[in-house]
Amino acid sequence: MRTRVVAGNWKMNKDLSGSRELAQAVARAADASPSVEVVISPVNIYLGAVADTIRGSKLKLSAQNMHWAESGAYTGEVGPTMLKEIGCSHVILGHSERREYFGEDDALISQKLRTALAHDLTPIFCFGETLAEREAGRTQSTVEKQIRGGLEGVSSDDLTRIIFAYEPVWAIGTGRTATPEQAQEVHQFIRALLSDMFGTDVSSKIRILYGGSVKADNAAELISQPDIDGALVGGASLKPADFEAIIQAAR
Numbered sequence: 001m002r003t004r005v006v007a008g009n010w011k012m013n014k015d016l017s018g019s020r021e022l023a024q025a026v027a028r029a030a031d032a033s034p035s036v037e038v039v040i041s042p043v044n045i046y047l048g049a050v051a052d053t054i055r056g057s058k059l060k061l062s063a064q065n066m067h068w069a070e071s072g073a074y075t076g077e078v079g080p081t082m083l084k085e086i087g088c089s090h091v092i093l094g095h096s097e098r099r100e101y102f103g104e105d106d107a108l109i110s111q112k113l114r115t116a117l118a119h120d121l122t123p124i125f126c127f128g129e130t131l132a133e134r135e136a137g138r139t140q141s142t143v144e145k146q147i148r149g150g151l152e153g154v155s156s157d158d159l160t161r162i163i164f165a166y167e168p169v170w171a172i173g174t175g176r177t178a179t180p181e182q183a184q185e186v187h188q189f190i191r192a193l194l195s196d197m198f199g200t201d202v203s204s205k206i207r208i209l210y211g212g213s214v215k216a217d218n219a220a221e222l223i224s225q226p227d228i229d230g231a232l233v234g235g236a237s238l239k240p241a242d243f244e245a246i247i248q249a250a251r
């Protein structure tokens with residue numbers, strides 16, 4: 001049985017008091033749904049304050065990004081040990097906004113993935129096709145390239161520690177969600193691809209989230225698909241009632 005995950009990516013939103021307030025509400029919702037792994041990902045500089053706010057609850061804390069090195073001359077960056085020390089158990093890697101605006105490519109993401117695994121942080125590894133790629137019939141080849149590139153150097157032992165997140169770029173922040181059938185088709189493909197790549201049937205162990213305009217009213221149908229193990233949520237994770245409804249949909 002794969003534990004379902006609902007993760008909220010707050011992106012560059014919420015001030016300090018707003019972050020604390022939202023975290024408090026989500027912590028209550030997480031404690032009311034112990035069968036679901038609930039994760040929030042606030043802005044880096046508020047991670048410590050949010051960690052204090054949610055201490056004692058089941059809610060897990062994630063960073064939105066991380067550097068591949070432990071420490072060193074990397075102005076503006078944050079390393080894995082620092083994130084762990086402040087209370088993070090998870091880290092989002094390879095988000096499409098990192099790929100698009102900050103030039104992150106598969107090779108860089110794979111370095112970060114290996115660093116996260118080496119430091120016992122759970123990576124939430126994101127990938128997905130653009131609209132142009134989907135319309136050109138290149139959804140599967142794009143996803144396959146990103147997964148193969150990102151997992152370079154990752155051992156089969158570590159594979160099940162990664163949370164995969166399929167996020168079609170055309171669905172992120174657009175209000176245009178993949179249909180449950182479209183998402184399920186790609187999730188099924190990913191599961192088969194990973195089994196094939198690692199030469200072992202990992203299909204029952206790997207968790208794959210869907211992300212891209214997940215809302216309170218479409219979450220249940222998406223998450224009920226056989227190969228969808230939860231959701232990575234942007235916009236709707238900023239509204240406590242909506243995020244709580246998505247957590248409930250994953251129970």
Ligand code: PGA
Nearest residue numbers: 172173212213233234235
């Ligand atoms: P969205 O964002 O739910 O606002 O589409 C999802 C994401 O970027 O992870």
